[in-house]
Amino acid sequence: MPVTESPSISADNQSPCNGSVENCDKEYTNVTFPETHNAHSSLDEGFIVQSANHRLNLSQQWDAGFRAFMLDIHHSKFSNSSENASFCHGSYDIGFHPCAYGSINAIELLSTIHEKMNSTPNDVVTLLLEVYVPYSHISFVLNASGLIEHSHVQTLGQSWPTLQEMVDAEKNLVVFIEGSADSDYPFLHDFTEHGWTTSYGLGKIADMTCDVFRGDSAQPVWHMNNWLSNEQTGLSDYARAPIVNHYDFLINRSIDCWEQHGVRPTFIAVDWWTDGSAVEVSHALNRMDHWSDEVPLLETTDSR
Numbered sequence: 001m002p003v004t005e006s007p008s009i010s011a012d013n014q015s016p017c018n019g020s021v022e023n024c025d026k027e028y029t030n031v032t033f034p035e036t037h038n039a040h041s042s043l044d045e046g047f048i049v050q051s052a053n054h055r056l057n058l059s060q061q062w063d064a065g066f067r068a069f070m071l072d073i074h075h076s077k078f079s080n081s082s083e084n085a086s087f088c089h090g091s092y093d094i095g096f097h098p099c100a101y102g103s104i105n106a107i108e109l110l111s112t113i114h115e116k117m118n119s120t121p122n123d124v125v126t127l128l129l130e131v132y133v134p135y136s137h138i139s140f141v142l143n144a145s146g147l148i149e150h151s152h153v154q155t156l157g158q159s160w161p162t163l164q165e166m167v168d169a170e171k172n173l174v175v176f177i178e179g180s181a182d183s184d185y186p187f188l189h190d191f192t193e194h195g196w197t198t199s200y201g202l203g204k205i206a207d208m209t210c211d212v213f214r215g216d217s218a219q220p221v222w223h224m225n226n227w228l229s230n231e232q233t234g235l236s237d238y239a240r241a242p243i244v245n246h247y248d249f250l251i252n253r254s255i256d257c258w259e260q261h262g263v264r265p266t267f268i269a270v271d272w273w274t275d276g277s278a279v280e281v282s283h284a285l286n287r288m289d290h291w292s293d294e295v296p297l298l299e300t301t302d303s304r
Contacts, residue, residue, distance in 0.1 A: 015122040017163040018067055019283050024122070024167075026286075028160040028174070028266075029220040032254070033126060034282040035068035035267040036061050037200075037227055038236075040087035040104050047102030051089045053227075053236045053271040058109060062116045065279035068126040068267050069113075073106055073133055073141075074098050082140035083107065085133050098132075110145035117150065117172070124163045126267070128176045128191055128223070135185045138177070142187075147173055151187035156194060160221075195221030195266070198257070203231035205244060210257035220263050224254060226278075227271035236271045245276020247298045251284055258291035277301075 017024040023031050038053040045057050054061070058069060076084040077099045085106040090098030117125055129138065142148040152171040154160060166172045176191035191197075196215025202208055205228065215222070226244055228237040243249060250268065258264045264285055270278045280301040287296050 017122050017167065018124055018286075019065065020286060023286055024164040025162055027162050028124065028166065030264070031124075031163060032265050032282045032285040033068040033124075033267050034066045034273075034278040035070065035126070035128075035223065035269040036066050036273050037070045037225070037269045037271050038072065038089050039066075039069035040071050040109060041089040041102065045102065045104055047089065050233075050235055051101035053089070055272065055274050059112055059116070061273060062113075064273070065282075066273065067123055068128070068269075070128045070130070070269060071109075072098070072130040073138060074103075075133055076103065076105075082133075082137040083144070085137050085141050106141040107144045110141055110147055114146045114150075117147075121172075122163075122167050124166050124172045124174070126174045126176070129178065129188075131177050131179045135177075135179075135182055135188060138175075138188060139185055142175070148187065151175055153186045154189060154194065191221075192216060193219075195219045195223070197223040198225050200225035200269075201227060201229040201234075201236075203229055205240070208244070208253065210253075210260045217261070221266045222261070222263070223267040223269050224257055224265040225269050226250060226253065227269070238272045238275070241270075241272035242275040245270050245272065245278060247277035247281060250276065250278060250281045251295060254281060254285055255291050255295070258285075264288075264291075 039058045039061060041047045041052050042054040042057045043052045071087050072089055074086055074088045076086045077097045086099050086103040087106055087109055088099035088103045090101045150170060150173040152166055152174050175188055177188045181190040192215040196212050196217050199213040228240050230237045254265050268278050268282055280298055283301045284296040
């Protein structure tokens, strides 16, 4: 019996898409991506502990298998120029510039992502930007880092392409923003128009529900926010991260939310990613076609 090729994966390109060959023919909305919240804000990049959300940096997050990153883009402490735009984490409300607690130049970090994308060209990558600069500055840093040429443009209401279609078109980067859409920047997608999220930064595990917190629940793209805040300080709670990032907790919550909404989580967003199994859970979910399927055991998942 003759061997036939996959219609979307050529014989000379059998590379997996985001962890498996099977993902390649799935629409973007039918894949679960592991995601880091405030991906830039890590202790090893010099962020103070009160501002940090991770121990290890975005490059190491990538190497562990993460392909979606939440980033906060600000003007630097010293300049409002586009070339000095920076990823920082903090509030202007307490009298200090958010970049006072740690910062990474936006072009530098996005260039790292571009280099990583070049090393695994069959992967689709997603950014969700919390925006404190003009959109023109975001366009500038995406262009300067080489990412803008890979930016997918999604028309609201149309079906999303498959991962392989995005890879073949060399448009394998999706950029969402916490801000209104602007026709001058069609590659910046208002995440509340194109999707929705659960609540986040709660103080009690029991309050981590699957309910819609913001955005359009009719859209199939959604973020399952899965981190806690310390009830006394309001800071990201590293002490309980091993609990909520544990394989069993995380996959059970994902399946519960999948059952409630009828669509799998597009993103599983975590803090303190080194304490837990967000990547493995994402791979396990991607082996399931329905929330009622048999759940893969942790030891059967690949870390990348």
